Amino acid sequence: MLEEQAKIQLEIKKNEEEKRKKDEKLQLLEERQIMEERRKKLEIEQKHKEDDEKLRQEEEEKKELAKKKENEKKISVQAKMQGAIISKEIICKKVFREPEINGHAENAIWDNTSSFAVVVRNIKGLEKSLAIKSVYTTNYIYFYIQWEDYTENVTHKTWLWDKNTKQYITGDDIEDKLNLMFAIKNNFSACMLTGLDYQADLWEWAAAKTNPSGFADDQKITISTKPIKRANSFKSNNGRKVWIKNDFDPGSASYEQNIIIDYKWDKVPRYIPKNPTGSRADIKAKGVWKDSIWMLEMRRKLLTDDKENDVQFNTNKKYPFAIAIYDHEELNNHYTSDELLLIFVQ
Numbered sequence: 001m002l003e004e005q006a007k008i009q010l011e012i013k014k015n016e017e018e019k020r021k022k023d024e025k026l027q028l029l030e031e032r033q034i035m036e037e038r039r040k041k042l043e044i045e046q047k048h049k050e051d052d053e054k055l056r057q058e059e060e061e062k063k064e065l066a067k068k069k070e071n072e073k074k075i076s077v078q079a080k081m082q083g084a085i086i087s088k089e090i091i092c093k094k095v096f097r098e099p100e101i102n103g104h105a106e107n108a109i110w111d112n113t114s115s116f117a118v119v120v121r122n123i124k125g126l127e128k129s130l131a132i133k134s135v136y137t138t139n140y141i142y143f144y145i146q147w148e149d150y151t152e153n154v155t156h157k158t159w160l161w162d163k164n165t166k167q168y169i170t171g172d173d174i175e176d177k178l179n180l181m182f183a184i185k186n187n188f189s190a191c192m193l194t195g196l197d198y199q200a201d202l203w204e205w206a207a208a209k210t211n212p213s214g215f216a217d218d219q220k221i222t223i224s225t226k227p228i229k230r231a232n233s234f235k236s237n238n239g240r241k242v243w244i245k246n247d248f249d250p251g252s253a254s255y256e257q258n259i260i261i262d263y264k265w266d267k268v269p270r271y272i273p274k275n276p277t278g279s280r281a282d283i284k285a286k287g288v289w290k291d292s293i294w295m296l297e298m299r300r301k302l303l304t305d306d307k308e309n310d311v312q313f314n315t316n317k318k319y320p321f322a323i324a325i326y327d328h329e330e331l332n333n334h335y336t337s338d339e340l341l342l343i344f345v346q
Contacts (some may be wrong), residue, residue, distance in 0.1 A: 005006030032287050049082045084117035084131040089341045091116070092134035092141065094315075099135070101214070101297045105144050109135060113144075120147075120325055128335050130323065136302065136344065139171035141313055143298045145323070152289040153328035158210035159260060168260060168268065168311040175208035177326035177334075178296060179285075181221065181313040182319055182342075190322035190339040192244055195236035201311040202246070205296060213254035213273035216285035216298060220247045220309040221282060249309045250279020279306040315344040 091114055095319040096192070099107040112132055118130045128145040156175035159168040181190075181201055186198040200223075222245045224226060225236075230246035254276040260268055282304050287296040302313040311319065319342040326334045 006315070011210040017237045025219055030036055066119075074140050075117050088119045088338060089116075089343055090132055090345050092136050092342055094344075094346050095135045095137060097313045098137055098140065098300075099142050099144070101142075101284045101286050101299050103286040103295050103297055105295060106160055110144050118323060118337050118340065120323060120332065120337045122335045128270055128325065128327075128333075130325065130337070134342065135314075136315065139301055141302050142300050143180070145294075145296045145298075146177065147178070147294050147325055148292060149289070149294050149325075149327055150163075150292045151328065152176070152207075154207045154211070154289075155269065156206070159270055159283075161263055161266045161268075166263075170270075171267075172329040174326075174330055175206050176289075176294065176328055177204065178294070179204050179300070179326075180321060181324070182321045184220070184296075185308075186309055188320040188339065190336060191237070192221070192223050193242065194232060195225060195238040195240045195242060197226075199223070201285050201299065201309065203285075205277060205287060205298070207289075207294075208270050208312040209255040210285065210289050212288050213275065214284060215251060215254040215281065216283040217276075218249040218280050218282050218306075220249065221245070222247070224256065225271075234345070241260060247309070249271070249279035249282070249306055251280035260283070279304065279309060282306070282310065 028193040045344040076211060082230050085335060095109050095113075097107070099109050113133045113135055115131045115133050118132055119127055122128055124346055128146065128148050132146075133144040135142050147181070153176045155171075155173045158173050159170035160171045161167075169302055181203075182201045184199040184201050187196045188198050188200065201219050202219040203216045204219060205211065210217055222231070222243075223247075224231075224243050226243070227233075227251045228243040228245050233241050233243050236242045243246055252274075254273060255271045256274050258270055258272045259266060277298050283298060283300045284295065285298040286295055289295075300324045302315070304312065313319065321339040321340050323340065324334050
């Protein structure tokens with residue numbers, strides 16, 4: 001009996017020992033498995049870090065390359081406009097042949113005309129280079145303007161077909177523009193927010209709206225410290241409120257809005273060219289974009305029939321003016337020159 005119980009106890013201990021060893025083995029396997037999983041996880045994390053670092057380095061290299069190309073392009077652009085005289089006095093000399101208005105400035109007249117360098121700045125303090133030439137004949141005044149612009153933007157708020165609503169919506173594309181603003185009445189300033197009261201003649205060339213028809217639009221701007229009907233109010237630099245009103249000259253524009261309802265294409269131009277009339281047909285203008293430079297030629301009569309809205313050029317006088325360019329931007333996001341002075345010489 002005792003012998004049999006001893007055998008049972010021995011068997012129980014044996015089983016317990018085997019179970020203990022088995023459990024230890026399983027625990028060891030689990031620990032090894034956990035360690036292996038941790039090792040793999042660490043390897044994966046390390047691989048992700050290495051991949052992220054590689055991507056970061058590639059992005060940095062791309063940025064450096066893009067910056068280098070941009071600098072090379074800028075140097076190239078500025079080199080093409082070298083020879084311009086840095087001056088706020090723009091000399092307009094008399095010539096006896098008329099330049100052709102096509103944006104290419106291929107006429108020898110421009111080759112023999114002094115170029116003046118003008119710096120334009122935006123509200124962030126960023127600068128762009130601009131070069132301007134001007135000549136006049138017995139009846140007309142001409143301008144040839146070049147400015148740096150690394151993107152050609154010749155569409156404006158394109159109609160885009162929305163497949164969900166089955167109608168056209170407005171795109172976010174914005175055209176390039178250039179404005180010339182000449183003093184007409186009172187104290188002129190290149191900045192409209194100086195708190196001064198004055199009127200100016202605004203010539204607005206727009207790459208999408210006016211350029212296809214070969215014109216620039218004609219407007220009169222009134223800036224007043226007193227309220228004006230249908231004018232927008234702004235806080236001036238001296239804290240006073242000013243009212244600014246843009247009035248198009250009499251006549252019709254060199255473009256019209258393309259009204260469409262039914263589907264034609266996925267993208268449809270918002271504006272289509274047409275022949276302007278009246279005072280809005282006074283300014284011939286054509287711009288061509290090439291190698292990161294806009295080249296714009298403009299022509300207008302020295303004296304127009306619209307005495308109320310247009311600057312009337314007397315070649316014995318000097319005229320304050322300013323230049324603004326819009327690099328596919330609107331409203332205040334533009335580059336403006338300081339006040340310039342147009343001087344006629346024989």
